[in-house]
Amino acid sequence: MTIYEEGLIQQSKDGDLDAFNLLVEKYQGQVYNVTFRMLGNPQDAEDVAQETFVLAWRAIPGFKGGNFKAWLLRIASNACTDLLRSKKGRKADSLDAIYPEYNPLPSPIESPEEHTMKQEVAELIGRQLLHLSEDQRLVVTLADLQGLSYEEIAQIANCSLGTVKSRLNRGRANLRDLLLRYEELLPPEFRL
Amino acid sequence: MFGRKQQTACERIREKFSPYIDGIGTTVDRDAVEFHIEICDSCRHELASLKQTTELLHQMPAVRAPRSFTLAEAPARGFTLPFGVPSVNYLRAATAVASVVLLVMATFSVTGTLNKTGGTTVSEATTPAATDEVIPVMLDEENPVLEEGSGTIEDYELAPPTPGSTGLAGLDDPDKAIPESTGKEPHPWDYQQQEVDPGNGAGEVESPTPPPHAPSWLQPVTIVSAILVLTLVGMNLFIWQRKRRFVSLREG
Secondary structure: OOHHHHHHHHHHHOOOHHHHHHHHHHHHHHHHHHHHHHHOOHHHHHHHHHHHHHHHHHHHHHOOOOOHHHHHHHHHHHHHHHHHHHHHOOOOOOOOOOOOOOOEOOOOOOOHHHHHHHHHHHHHHHHHHOOOOHHHHHHHHHHHHOOOOHHHHHHHHOOOHHHHHHHHHHHHHHHHHHHHOOHHHOOHHHOO | OOOOOOOOHHHHHHOOHHHHHOOOOOHHHHHHHHHHHHHOHHHHHHHHHHHHHHHHHHOOOOEOOOOOOOOOOOOOOOOEOHHHOEHHHHHHHHHHHHHHHHHHHHHHHHHOOOOEOOOOOOOOOOOOOOOOOEOOEEOOOOOOOOOOOOOOHHHHOOOOOOOOOOOOHHHHOOOOOOOOOOOOOOOOOOEEOOEOOOOOOOOOOOOOOOOOEOOOOHHHHHHHHHHHHHHHHHHHHHHHHHHOHHHHHHHO
16 A cells, blocks of 8 residues: 555544545445456446445545555445345346456457457356355456455455365366356357 | 364365355465365366356446436535444444343333341331320239230139129220239239320330332332333334335335
8 A cells, every 4th residue: 555545544534525535436346346247237236336435425434544445445344244135035037147257348449340259258257256155256257357465365255265265266276167168158269 | 963064175175166266365276276176176177167156247338327326516524423334333232221120120020029128127127107096015024924824714714794784894884904813813804995106115125127118219210221122123123214215215
């Protein structure tokens, strides 16, 4: 965390909403990606992401320093868990429903066909991610989609390093087994 | 027979696959993995498929946020009490303490642990106020205690009624004491009207032990504790409902 960011955090603690919104602009992409991968529904992901920043504004006076990104993503993770638990008792949305990838960022060097194929593969992987348990889905999302370290993931998921490694192992293996059912849809170089 | 199942060598090595794929972990673990996959085809294929799965995940495109999540206005913040502890923690602590106090007070009320015990003297007990109520007493001083076999049936015979009387001494002359047995030993049971003197602590009168009672302050404290606990539980529920507010709003 840079000194500038520490200053923004301190100003936010003192009630400066503009300083806090600068932090929001920096982390909203990561927060939305995590909530989208956890919930699979763009509308739910949007609501939970917004709620995350409202909760963060209220809780930031109690932030005692350290990894601000991990602290923020922990709020997002808990909010996702709360929503998923509240939905468990009711009729669950079909996990096989197609939730289109919401305007994925196109790469400037790939052709439209490559971009379309990538989007289809991403939709396939995104759907299969939702079949993992919440714990494994969170760890796989944070490690492989967000590139966080094991220590950061342990802080966000509120578990030990050993548990992170174990969940990551099982999550990747389970996702591999799920993708094997649709092997023909994967790119040739990635046929498992 | 009991305890954890013995792990196979393959299971132990596969636990090290994720750190190996991510390029972290100890040198010893990395060497162990590389040594094992040279001799175990199954684990080698497993590691390769996990590497490809991880590579697929790494190539997943980032999803663009549909809009900005900046806050238009500052939401109300919860206040913090001393030592930087959020107010909700103090609320929960107060609820717990009030619940314990209520439980203790209720236990005292039920078991009577704080009740004042009986066996007190007349002067200490809160006996009913003295009245003109007349109670029969046995006068031990004027009449000897009836000893077993000390008298005969004739000793207890009443004097024959005088002419013009009803034969009942009490009706003829209410103030007159019941006639004693005539010509015989003094009647061992001589009932006389006697007024109760509440101030007379001569110890001659034994009144029933007053029932134990609870201290006067116990019931109000119990009631106040019950009201306090109900109020604090209500506040905790209100805060919990506010936290789940966004779920109900989402469902419309």
